[in-house]
Each structure stands twice: as structure tokens, then as C-alpha cells.
Amino acid sequence: MAQHAVVVAFTSRCGATETLAHAAAVGVVNGRGLPRLRRLADEGGPTPAGCLATLQRMQKEYVTPTEADIAGSPALIVVPSAGMTPASEVWQPFMAMLRIAAAAGPAGKLGAVVDAGDRHTVAAFASALEACGFTLVATSGDPRAHGRAVVDAVALHSRTAG
Amino acid sequence: MDPGTGGLSSQAPDSARQRLHLPPRPVEISHMIAIRKSEDRGFTDRGWLQSRATFSFGSYQDPRFNGFRSLRVLNEDRIAPATGFGPHSHRDMEILTYMIEGRLAHRDSLSGPHILGTGELQAMTAGDGIVHSEFNASEAEPAHLLQIWIEPRAEDLPPSYQQIGFTGDDITGRLHLLAAPATADPARTAAINQDARVYACRVIAGNRLTHALAEGRHAWIQIARGTIDVNGASLEQGDGAAVSDEPAVDLSGNGEFLLFDLP
Helix, strand or coil, X not given: CCCCEEEEEECCCCCHHHHHHHHHHHHHHXXXXXXXXXXXXXXXXXXXXXXXXXXXXHHHHXXXXXXXXXXXXXXXXXXXXXXXXXXXXXXXXXXXHHHHHHHHCCCCCEEEECCCCCHHHHHHHHHHHHHCCCEECCCCCCHHHHHHHHHHHHHHHHHHHC | CCHHHCCCCCCCCHHHHHHXXXXXXXXXXXXXXXXXXHHHCEEXXXXXXEEEEXXXXXXXXXXXXXXXXXXXXXXXXXXXXXXXXXXXXXXXXXXXXXXXXXXXXXXXXXXXXXXXXCCEEEEEECCCCEEEEEEECCCCCCEEEEEEEECCCXXXXXXXXXXXXXXXXXXXXXXXXXXXXXXXXXCCCEECCCCCEXXXXXXXXXXXXXXXXXXXXXXXXXXXXXXXXXXXXXXXXXXXXXXXXXXXXEEEEEEEEEEEEEC
């Protein structure tokens, strides 16, 4: 059985959102999918107190998402830090990449937004993903449940489409 | 060919025996030992990583060497300072890391960070899903390690992480049990979800050890350092040997090795 890749894109400076992204990725693995953890590049701004070591570690450990990642994955989970919007400086290049991918490629990719503690952030990213042609996977519960639900939906979509 | 033995057949014809580096028949020490030479392993050089794979792994695929019994992966990795494997996932595998030199920084979705050094073994049950990263913890020295994957007895097990320590004395002149299906001392022996036992041993000239193999059991010996004689066959650093249908494994020489006792 083919293993479905799922991009898990997140922002994090102190590691809290990284933990949520890991949980979502574990959910993808639970569903026998293949998570691709991608951390968005930092766009300036001060480093919060006490976070320098974590920030430097994450800058070393992660790669940023690419067009190939998006093109090669049937689903995307975004994990934005609370308070961010798709128009936030750190997210703008990624959202632009999604729009270009949506214009160039077939529709029908699945998407989900993990709640890092801000409903407004979730709503804003959900709208933005829909605008880019993603079909949102309705989930409730923790990030791991999000990951599992998305890969289950991908598997179901794959079976019914093929 | 039996995929469970990874192509290491003791019944192979002479031409195949040469290809598999079995001893030529006239001087054959045993029909039941198959040697995997270090230089014949798969080699990957990514700049920051030099990896030699005893069995098929990643871009190195050889259907003759897909594992031995429940031992599925045995990679010897050299990781450049301050580099490593970013967060990635595993499922349904018992993953052991044996440090030969250096230190490894490990983080996973269960716990961490952990620092693994020489004289330590990490045992991770991937179970139904785990995400982890592994980086050389040193900014100056390379990390040299063996990464071992053993197929678990069942799928969808709960993930777990263990780290055990041992001293030079613990492993010198004796087979020291690193991992087993059950352990009475979790600080010294990791519990793994397979009926396999993993031993470490350092032998010096004059030591001679025998490991009895129960009926139906098999052994893999992997040389971490030095030169070890295995039932009369001389193995160098990086070499491995599969032993089947033998009552015992006799070991001597001067070096360090891992012995896997496998169902």
C-alpha cells in the first residue's frame, strides 16, 4: 500500500508550536502516512527571552517547505503560532507558494489547521487554504487527531478516486 | 531465495559462495557461517554523513541482503560535527543505536533531549509512530555509531525510549547483555519487543568466549573495532557474519563486537 506524504508546515521560535507539529506528524504516522516536517524561515523580529538555544536548534534541524514538497504531497497541515495570520510576514511567502501551486496543479488536495490556542488564527488559515483550493478536513481534538484524520482522509480519497 | 536470510545461504554453489564471501570449500571452517565483508556493504556519502549499510537501506538496495532473520538494518554511520538527521518518522521497528565514538543528541516526540555517548545504547520502540532527530552533539568531533533496526514481534505497539549505560569492564572478556525481550535491570539492559538478544563484547588477546546457540536460533556478529575470529573465520572492523545451524559461536581475537542472538 502506498504511503501518503503529508506536509506539516509550522512556525516556531520557542518550541511550543514545534511540539504541536510533532504531534500532528505522529498522527500522520499513526495513520501509516509519511509526514514531512517543514519549518518556515524566520523573518526577523526579536528572539524571545530564553529561546535562543531552541531557535538555533530548530534553524539547524529543519528545512523550509518547497514547491516540490507541496506538489508531491496530497495533503497539508499548517501549524501557525497563535496570533499569526496568513498575511504575517513569516507566512506570506508560503501562502504565495500555495497560490502558485493551486494555479498550476490539479485541485483536490486536503488541508487542515492545527489550533495553537487562537481560534481567529485557525479561521484565517482555514479560509486561506480553501482559497488556495484545499479541501479542509474537519477535525476536532488534539494535533495528533488532526494528523490521523488527514491521512485517513487522503487514504479514503485515494481509494475512491482510483 | 529466502528473504528472511537476506541471501546469506550456506548452501550456495561455489560461484555464489565467492560472491557472498563464504570461505572456499576446501578450507571451509563451517558450512553455516556466511561472512559479509565491510567493503561490500552499501556506501552512501552525503558529505555530512558517511554510511555503510550491511543490508538494503535507502538508496542501497540489494535483494540478496535484505536482512538476517529479524535483523533488518545494520548501518555504520559517521556523522560530521554539528550535523545530523533532522526530524523524521518511524513506525513498527525496534531501533537501537550503539555509539562507537562521539556523542549524539537525540530528540523525539516522546521526550528529550537526550545525549548518547560512548558506552551507551539507545533503544527506541517506534511502535505506532514516533518522530525524532539525531545530531552529532559535538562541534568538533565526528560521531561514529551503529544503527540497528530489528523487526518487532507485533505492529502498533506503544512507542518508548530507553537508554542504558555500560562500562569497559562490563563488556571486556564477557558477553554483556544490552537488549533482551525482558529485563530485570532496565538501567543495564534495554527491553525490546522481539525475541532477540543483543550483546556487546570487547576481547583482548588471550580471551576466548563461547556463546551457545539454542536449537533454531541464529546469530549475527558485527565487528565494531579490531579483528575477531568467529568459529575460526577472521573478521575485520566492519565485517559481519551470519551463523546458523551451529551449536555455538566461538569468539577470540582483539577487538569489540556486537552479537545478535535471533529467532
